[in-house]
Amino acid sequence: MSQFAINIMFVGGSFLIYILIAVWAKAGSTKDFYVAGGGVHPITNGMAIGADWMSAASFISMAGIIAASGYASSAYLMGWTGGYVLLAMLLAPYLRKFGKFTVPEFIGDRFYSKQARLVAVICLIVASLTYVIGQMAGAGVAFSRFLEVDSTTGLMIAAVVIFIYSVLGGMKGITYTQVAQYIVLIIAYTIPAVFISFQLTGNPVPALGLFSTHIDSGMPILDKLNQVITDVGFSEYSADVDSHLNMVLFTLTLMIGTAGLPHVIIRFFTVPKVADARWSAGWALVFIALLYLTAPAVASMARLNLMTTVYPDGTAAEPIRYEDRPQWVKEWEVTGLIKYVDKNEDGLIQMYNDGSDDAAQAFKPQAEARGWEGNELDVNRDIIVLANPEIANLPGWVIGLIAAGGLAAALSTAAGLLLAISSAVSHDLIKGSIKPGISDKGELLAARISMAVAIVVATYLGANPPGFAAQVVALAFGIAAASLFPALMMGIFSKRINNTGAIAGMLSGLVFTLSYIFVYKGWFFIPGTANLADIPANWVFGISPLSIGAIGALVNFAVAFAVANATEEPPVEIQELVESVRYPRGAGQAQDH
Amino acid sequence: MPGHSYDAEKYWKANLRLIFGSLIVWALVSYGFGIVLRPMLSGIPIGGTDLGFWFAQQGSILTFIGLIFHYAWRMNRLDKQFGVDEE
Numbered sequence: 001m002s003q004f005a006i007n008i009m010f011v012g013g014s015f016l017i018y019i020l021i022a023v024w025a026k027a028g029s030t031k032d033f034y035v036a037g038g039g040v041h042p043i044t045n046g047m048a049i050g051a052d053w054m055s056a057a058s059f060i061s062m063a064g065i066i067a068a069s070g071y072a073s074s075a076y077l078m079g080w081t082g083g084y085v086l087l088a089m090l091l092a093p094y095l096r097k098f099g100k101f102t103v104p105e106f107i108g109d110r111f112y113s114k115q116a117r118l119v120a121v122i123c124l125i126v127a128s129l130t131y132v133i134g135q136m137a138g139a140g141v142a143f144s145r146f147l148e149v150d151s152t153t154g155l156m157i158a159a160v161v162i163f164i165y166s167v168l169g170g171m172k173g174i175t176y177t178q179v180a181q182y183i184v185l186i187i188a189y190t191i192p193a194v195f196i197s198f199q200l201t202g203n204p205v206p207a208l209g210l211f212s213t214h215i216d217s218g219m220p221i222l223d224k225l226n227q228v229i230t231d232v233g234f235s236e237y238s239a240d241v242d243s244h245l246n247m248v249l250f251t252l253t254l255m256i257g258t259a260g261l262p263h264v265i266i267r268f269f270t271v272p273k274v275a276d277a278r279w280s281a282g283w284a285l286v287f288i289a290l291l292y293l294t295a296p297a298v299a300s301m302a303r304l305n306l307m308t309t310v311y312p313d314g315t316a317a318e319p320i321r322y323e324d325r326p327q328w329v330k331e332w333e334v335t336g337l338i339k340y341v342d343k344n345e346d347g348l349i350q351m352y353n354d355g356s357d358d359a360a361q362a363f364k365p366q367a368e369a370r371g372w373e374g375n376e377l378d379v380n381r382d383i384i385v386l387a388n389p390e391i392a393n394l395p396g397w398v399i400g401l402i403a404a405g406g407l408a409a410a411l412s413t414a415a416g417l418l419l420a421i422s423s424a425v426s427h428d429l430i431k432g433s434i435k436p437g438i439s440d441k442g443e444l445l446a447a448r449i450s451m452a453v454a455i456v457v458a459t460y461l462g463a464n465p466p467g468f469a470a471q472v473v474a475l476a477f478g479i480a481a482a483s484l485f486p487a488l489m490m491g492i493f494s495k496r497i498n499n500t501g502a503i504a505g506m507l508s509g510l511v512f513t514l515s516y517i518f519v520y521k522g523w524f525f526i527p528g529t530a531n532l533a534d535i536p537a538n539w540v541f542g543i544s545p546l547s548i549g550a551i552g553a554l555v556n557f558a559v560a561f562a563v564a565n566a567t568e569e570p571p572v573e574i575q576e577l578v579e580s581v582r583y584p585r586g587a588g589q590a591q592d593h
Numbered sequence: 594m595p596g597h598s599y600d601a602e603k604y605w606k607a608n609l610r611l612i613f614g615s616l617i618v619w620a621l622v623s624y625g626f627g628i629v630l631r632p633m634l635s636g637i638p639i640g641g642t643d644l645g646f647w648f649a650q651q652g653s654i655l656t657f658i659g660l661i662f663h664y665a666w667r668m669n670r671l672d673k674q675f676g677v678d679e680e
Binding site: 247 | 604605623629640643653658660664669676
């Protein structure tokens with residue numbers, strides 16, 4: 001069977017499963033549509049959160065980023081997992097007790113203000129929309145590589161599949177497809193990693209292989225990697241970062257941003273009890289960790305494999321001839337994700353660091369002495385995971401599995417985000433402001449229409465990505481960290497924060513964070529409008545625009561406290577509402593307040 | 594309304610203490626061992642690198658899992674103790 005047929009089989013098979021689940025899990029009420037009827041088992045929900053959370057970025061890009069920058073990218077590993085500790089202890093159980101359908105609804109009720117709810121809706125839509133464009137685009141790329149269609153056609157196919165199960169089943173359909181998608185993506189991620197870890201270290205568990213001995217050299221694998229890459233001018237894989245402060249703030253921004261992202265929070269509304277919300281967070285992190293503990297192993301091993309492919313006789317000897325390059329390099333060259341330019345016209349592939357950092361400058365004389373005239377091989381970071389099975393010579397079915405896994409990761413996250421957007425529109429805007437008297441049936445229809453519109457918009461933007469689509473980390477995490485997380489946390493842990501304080505806090509956190517980002521990345525990300533070049537020398541105290549969300553959260557807290565204390569206390573019934581979310585008993589009655 | 598009784602206040606204080614303790618550990622393993630204190634821990638080798646590297650790439654994640662399950666288990670017990678659990 002050809003590779004193409006195998007890929008079609010795996011991808012088509014997995015899609016068929018998703019659609020069958022959708023037909024089985026049709027939503028009959030708004031409660032089904034928004035929170036899957038509220039009866040999802042905590043372990044099931046944990047798995048669904050895992051798929052919801054792990055996007056095309058986690059599945060495809062993260063290992064590539066770690067492979068390129070080693071220790072410095074640990075911020076992603078800690079940041080995208082540590083947020084679950086905050087969710088479990090500071091938000092999820094109380095918001096579950098509150099017992100409503102959306103995040104802006106809590107903010108609106110707790111701060112007894114339609115404006116607060118509107119600010120939350122806007123934050124939610126901007127953060128989620130930025131996020132979902134990347135997922136749609138990622139699905140398009142995966143399609144074009146594995147199914148040999150162009151990426152716009154791929155995007156359309158992905159949109160149709162999401163349409164079927166999310167418009168029909170809402171959260172209920174999404175939950176059970178996410179469980180299936182989690183299983184597909186984790187198997188797809190783990191199998192090639194196990195093979196590669198076993199080939200390189202003899203240890204089949206990648207997370208342990210990372211700290212084991214490299215069979216060929218007899219050295220610890222990280223030592224070997226450090227040696228090979230420093231030989232050609234890269235800095236050490238395990239090298240420390242220049243600014244601890246920036247790494248701390250970046251990690252913190254990712255953590256509180258994770259905890260404040262609405263598409264993750266609403267998944268906690270689907271479990272029956274408050275206690276289940278706590279367990280769910282734990283199970284979610286277990287399922288996420290299965291991938292996150294493997295990713296750093298995949299990263300270092302793939303980088304070492306790449307180096308040995310280019311320098312088969314060691315870095316002191318000449319690299320491989322272009323004519324002798326392996327089959328997988330040829331296949332990825334077709335996609336443009338691997339590029340070779342023979343700068344010194346010797347027919348060999350010189351891959352080394354010719355950048356502007358210190359390590360590269362120190363290596364320059366050596367490169368010149370060897371007659372090298374610049375790095376000749378560009379390898380796109382995103383192919384580290386996708387090309388992994390081919391690099392390690394694994395059988396064709398593993399490649400098919402990777403294709404299905406990458407698509408599962410993109411689709412599951414896209415569906416979760418689209419539900420967060422559509423429920424904000426139908427529940428917070430339509431029922432909350434425009435037409436409060438709408439019947440349950442009418443609202444369900446409105447929810448389905450909003451979902452359909454959201455899919456069409458996301459598909460269009462996925463095919464024609466605007467400038468801000470590349471700024472997921474800055475925008476989505478910055479906004480969630482600086483605006484939503486502090487508002488939610490203060491709503492639960494303080495009885496004193498009133499409507500004025502909360503709105504002032506959210507807006508100032510938001511404006512502060514976005515301004516700092518815009519100064520370096522351009523106002524509204526319009527090219528050419530940046531006031532300062534986005535380089536460490538220009539950053540205030542060395543804080544990158546990606547790390548500013550944590551400071552924005554501080555601004556939010558400080559302003560909210562100051563303003564709230566200068567104005568009136570919240571009314572008694574609001575203080576009672578805060579009391580009631582703190583105690584699990586009577587979660588079913590929370591809506592009476 | 595359990596919120597107005599003395600016990601309810603004790604329950605909430607116990608929760609806050611538990612959160613506070615958990616977050617100290619949470620910060621120590623990630624921001625501490627994984628980032629700021631890493632140079633101090635560089636003397637402790639682990640499989641080709643140092644303890645700080647391990648905490649940054651694996652140790653903190655494993656600790657986070659332990660923290661959440663510990664919190665869930667303790668809180669669910671507290672819920673019962675104070676009679677605020679759901680039947």
